[in-house]
Amino acid sequence: MTVRPLRADAERTVRTILEAAERVLARNPSASMEEIAAAAGVARTTVHRRFATREALVTTMRTWASTQLARAVDEARFETAPPLVALYQATANALEVKVSWGFAMNSAPAASESDEIMAGVVASCDRLFARLQRAGVLRADVDLIWVRRVYYALLHEVAQSGDADETDTDTLATQVVDTLLRGVGSPNAQL
Amino acid sequence: MTVRPLRADAERTVRTILEAAERVLARNPSASMEEIAAAAGVARTTVHRRFATREALVTTMRTWASTQLARAVDEARFETAPPLVALYQATANALEVKVSWGFAMNSAPAASESDEIMAGVVASCDRLFARLQRAGVLRADVDLIWVRRVYYALLHEVAQSGDADETDTDTLATQVVDTLLRGVGSPNAQL
DNA sequence: ACTACTTGCTACATAGCTGTTGCAAGTAGC
DNA sequence: GCTACTTGCAACAGCTATGTAGCAAGTAGT
Incomplete structure (x- = not known):
């Protein structure tokens, strides 16, 4: 599935985003990517870099x-x-x-x-x-x-x-x- | 609550919209007003005429x-x-x-x-x-x-x-x- | 130290949803 | 039949979310 192995720090970021997304979406299923990014402490663009679309994020979760x-x-x-x-x-x-x-x-x-x-x-x-x-x-x-x-x-x-x-x-x-x-x-x- | 009594046909329309909204939103909670209107068989503007905002619709439901x-x-x-x-x-x-x-x-x-x-x-x-x-x-x-x-x-x-x-x-x-x-x-x- | 990767930031393009308005056609109720 | 209400349609404005791109700074791994 993972096309190319991520560097250690990127791997950490992915995990952080997944956990933040779970926290945020559990409270509000229609929360924006912005809110998820904020909860993860990263920029919105970083989220999009790791998960092309919102759909991809949820699927990974x-x-x-x-x-x-x-x-x-x-x-x-x-x-x-x-x-x-x-x-x-x-x-x-x-x-x-x-x-x-x-x-x-x-x-x-x-x-x-x-x-x-x-x-x-x-x-x-x-x-x-x-x-x-x-x-x-x-x-x-x-x-x-x-x-x-x-x-x-x-x-x-x-x-x-x-x-x-x-x-x-x-x-x-x-x-x-x-x-x-x-x-x-x-x-x-x-x- | 109802400020002014609705005419019989309008009353029917309201009921139709409420039931359609339930059907649609049960399947997809973030469905658009457009989809709800379509399911009710009315124009989107009609929905907005009866329920000022999406929030108002859900509250009524x-x-x-x-x-x-x-x-x-x-x-x-x-x-x-x-x-x-x-x-x-x-x-x-x-x-x-x-x-x-x-x-x-x-x-x-x-x-x-x-x-x-x-x-x-x-x-x-x-x-x-x-x-x-x-x-x-x-x-x-x-x-x-x-x-x-x-x-x-x-x-x-x-x-x-x-x-x-x-x-x-x-x-x-x-x-x-x-x-x-x-x-x-x-x-x-x-x- | 060097390189490749990763990130934040800014900016931009786009699309979709929301809510409003005006008008014309039709209908309920008297 | 008359009137007031209701609806569909078209058009519009505004906003927000989504997704992309480039650049500069920093960092992991060697």
Whole structure:
């Protein structure tokens, strides 16, 4: 992808811009390149030098974020660890990424390499849920697609709110998994 | 609010524009007034005649959507019906509104009358959850703020996805409430 | 030290969106 | 049928964001 290797300082600049863009665009998705440049502490022209168009910038952000996420999932040892352990670990890891790269991960998928990466993550995720169901952790009659959707929604909710910065990741991960599996209802209540 | 009553055809036009704006902006939040006008089947100048600025249009959309939501909640007889019945009913009603006015309801609250309306809805909602907790439906140790957040996240998830158009609202409401209270885990699994 | 790269700055070109106005044609309501 | 309202169309002004280019100063890497 990178046609020619960048010099060390340029590489740093790129990273700075990507992080600034995430911060700015998370607050205001239609912020201008000017605002992004200002947040990164560089001139607007420098941003354009590194990213020809706004579109290119966002695409790079997306690719970067999905790579981070893929790594986070990978480190949870999805395939080898006991499924519940893997779920907790992956949740904690994914939360860190989602908090830092929320905008990039929610931006519409515009047909790029990030799509394939995300597809891989989703596939891993689905395999994990299938294992959990076979292990009897998930109800046998529950739709796994729905499980994934609920899981994503909870991750999203936790990652969005400001408490993601204050509370530590493990606590939040526990909250997500706990709610995913048990809900918030009382076990002895008859529905 | 409406300074002078509009003629019947103008009133219709306003409604058409609001609905078109919701449709268009839900897909692309930064769509131009031109696109909105086109979707409504009117000239761009007509949109500007009815809504001085883009901001005014969005504000009106928000107010309209929150009014709808408030009515939906009201019809669920939050205060009088048994809490679980009210929860189901409110969920079903709220879903209809959220599906039709998803953009308006998610757009950032920019200090308008819609804020007060929404605050009322949130308050009703919180009172309902408090009742549910007292009735033993919700776990005694669960944080009600968290309950509300999970509830909103589930509503959002269901309303977003396309199946909201296909599946009937009652089924979806049942799915939301069921997952909210029980989660997706097996009751006999030890966590 | 030398070279190639990188950056900030200024300036410019362009395009698109926003909001306004005037006018002519049509329509709702009485 | 009369009047006032409403709409489409065309034209215009202003603004902002985008993207490009050149030049001078500074810096990484050798």
